[in-house]
Each structure stands twice: as structure tokens, then as C-alpha cells.
Amino acid sequence: MKAITSSEARQRELLRITEVAQLLGESRANVYLRIKNREIPAIQFGKAIRVPAAGLFEIIDRLVVGAKSG
Numbered sequence: 001m002k003a004i005t006s007s008e009a010r011q012r013e014l015l016r017i018t019e020v021a022q023l024l025g026e027s028r029a030n031v032y033l034r035i036k037n038r039e040i041p042a043i044q045f046g047k048a049i050r051v052p053a054a055g056l057f058e059i060i061d062r063l064v065v066g067a068k069s070g
Helices: 006-011 017-024 028-036 053-069
Strands: 043-045 048-052
Touching (some): 048 053
16 A cells, blocks of 8 residues: 555545555554544444544644643
């Protein structure tokens, strides 16, 4: 699978787990755990799980801002 860039991800509405893992620099297992713990929003279509790009980047932006102000 071709690597996805941040700008490409922001143009898409839904991201695959592998793409989220790549963007965050984490394992797929850790992404699934974060979804289970409701740290990352997700939508399930049958067996497929997708992450809304807007929700993911909102979380990332909030964490970055929190790190800068703290």
C-alpha cells in the first residue's frame, strides 16, 4: 500500500486503520485499542472500520495546541 501524506488524508473523509496508524506513527493494534477506548472516533460498516479524517485531525490539532500551551 502506498504511504499516505497528511495533506492527502485531510482531503479524504474516511481513513483505513493502516492509514491512521501510519499518520500517527503507531501500530494498528494501538489504533484499534484507542478506538476501543474512544480516544479516536470510528465508524463501522459491517466488518470494516473507518476513521473520519476530520475527527482525527481535530484530535491531533487539540493535542498539539495543548502541548504548546502547557
